[in-house]
Amino acid sequence: MVTTPISLEYLRGAQELEPTTHGLLPHRLPAWARAQCADPQLAMAESQPAGCRLVFDTRATEVELDALRTRPAYVGMPMRPDGIYDLLIDGELVAQASLTGGNLLMKDAAAGTEEVVPGPPGTIRFANLPDRRKSVEIWLPHNEITELIALRSDQPLEPSPITRPVWLHHGSSISHGSNAVHPTGTWPAVAAAQAGVELINLGMGGSALLDPFTARTMRDIPADLISVKIGINIVNADLMRLRAFGPAVHGFLDMLRDGHPDTPLIVASAVHCPIHENTPGPLAPDFAGGTLAFVATGDPAEVAAGKLTLSVIRDELTRIVGQRAATDPNLRYVDGLDLYGPADFAEFPLPDRLHPGSQAHARIGQRFGAVIREVISG
Template sequence: MDSATPLHRTPVTPELLRGALDVEEGPLGLVPCRLPAWARGFADPQLLSAQAQPAGVRLAFRTAATRIELTAHRTHMAFRGVAPRPAGRFELLVDGEPAGQVEAEGGTAVLIDAATGSVETDPGTTQTVRFDGLAAREKDVEIWLPHYERVELGELRADAPVEPLAGDRRPRWLHYGSSISQGSNATHPTGTWIARAALGAGLDLTNLGFSGAAMLDPFVARVLRERPADAISLEVGINLVNADVMRMRAFTSVLHGFLDTIREGHPTTPLLVVSSPYCAMHEDTPGPAALDFGDGAMRYRATGDPAEARAGRLTLRTIREETERIVAHRAGSDPHIFYLDGLALFGAADAEQHPPADNLHPGPEAHALMAERFAAQAFAAGGAFAGR
């Protein structure tokens, strides 16, 4: 087939999406959402923004096409006077193997002035994402969407018919966490540690990693309770510290409640609680975290007083200790709950070798390392997800 071959036009519908829990209608088409509508009604602006960034969301279909096009419009954020985050990427997988990437272009820019708090919106162009040169045979195709940009999807075009994939028989993995799980500073959608681990283990991932918004909200626990899952994991800690939202007395109760709610819908599903990977600025210093633009680059710093940890202000060290204690306590009556120390995924020595550029979020090399270590601990014999 060549470029003159007429293209079959297929509107993007929910049946083509994997990893999304809902959609919203936009002027161009559908916006994938990672929370259902009822839960979005409880969400604050940070969580609303994060859940509309389609980490782990992909179009999945079967086709013999050699050429595929997707109409898409991105919305991305930037701070005025600061180097922007690298553009997101659309990533193609064919029969589960990487087959190409296209950088996101144009779209709507949301410009934030950190000094004044003002926000400006700069509308941009809609993009046609194109993959060509594909083998002329029937194949399973996935297009993974940029994991840190809101994306509105219009029309799918291909030089052969497109059909939604039949029911996915892979085990379903439901994961909750922070920006570390959403994939901040990973360079492409399947480069996040959680996506790497899921693809390596052959699991159907739903990623509920929400940048800056993993606050153990009860309504998010209800979402987890109601979603089908063969394995569930929670990455807990960092946002509670860097937002300084509670003290230790509240954390203990809230984590128990979060786990109780999940267990109402998944009484025997393997449930792995993962504490935060290493973050030097918050290991012993409470939040809140503050942004620092001193040299034109965006970095974070902790502003709390380490002495106040004794009075219950949260640090990563104290949260890890309490999380491990809570899981051990519950394991006495729940043989299907497990704990994984985040330092086993990314520790102090790793941070020296791969220092986070912004003092907070692990970089691409760290994502690869975390995925490898998670797989070795969670999926190996005796691990929480062994046999999944």
């Protein structure tokens, strides 16, 4: 077997590879950005490799990857299913695998504490691949922190050139892929495949909060299309009032335009989420049913005093994008209700009252993919 050193030349979707005791940890935010926020939720989310994949050309019929996973878990709750590695050949999903072993990040919601329980690395192996020159993609689990240790194959690997337009996206846990079953089943991955674009996914669970360091990161990443999905985390974190929200959106978009003055830019609002349509945050976990679900704890009467709901944010985003589009012809607004609205909720309810399931991810991805194709075609 031939061992290929892992580098960003082979790994797409990550901004940095941090050396660790075991190997290399992909980060979707650079070190300078991570240093500006000590939030453990952000640290976990940005180091979960949503959209990250090893990509190479080869004649190999066997490929192995050693890695160490860190899985989140809640005390007293059933374990989440194992994260999945998707193997694509020439763009088609042909195999899946999961690691064994790994660390557990045990969270105690009642005590507000978390602890890492260490475990061993594991190996995934894909065999009987077609004996011909081909493009191979190994998509890493979108919901497991993954330290990459070694990449082996029975024939040499070469980096694949990027030949498609690059789509840079930022959003919440829904963009990150929460409740999607496998990494190419997240709605951004579905949209990218449908539209024929190269995805960089900066969807980060709980962390789409209009942070300036995220905007500056995006400003410096080359892209042919940019999208920002705004709303759900602002509401469920009860982060700001209406007075602060509008200028924060303007500031975020201004920073994007500093690096991408003419790049097509989509601002999308939140998909339908009944608990927050007209009820402010903060959001709280609800374990009453024996599994993790969520409930909004705010008072709708406080909307008059500037508290934010999804309905309020959609109205404000419509106003802001309309104002800016008068001098920015490459700016477009997409209403999240057109991606997943009340009728979709009736067909595919949110399993935990917050995150779409796999069927809803597919529908959102198909609809957003159509938007991307329209924007790219002009």
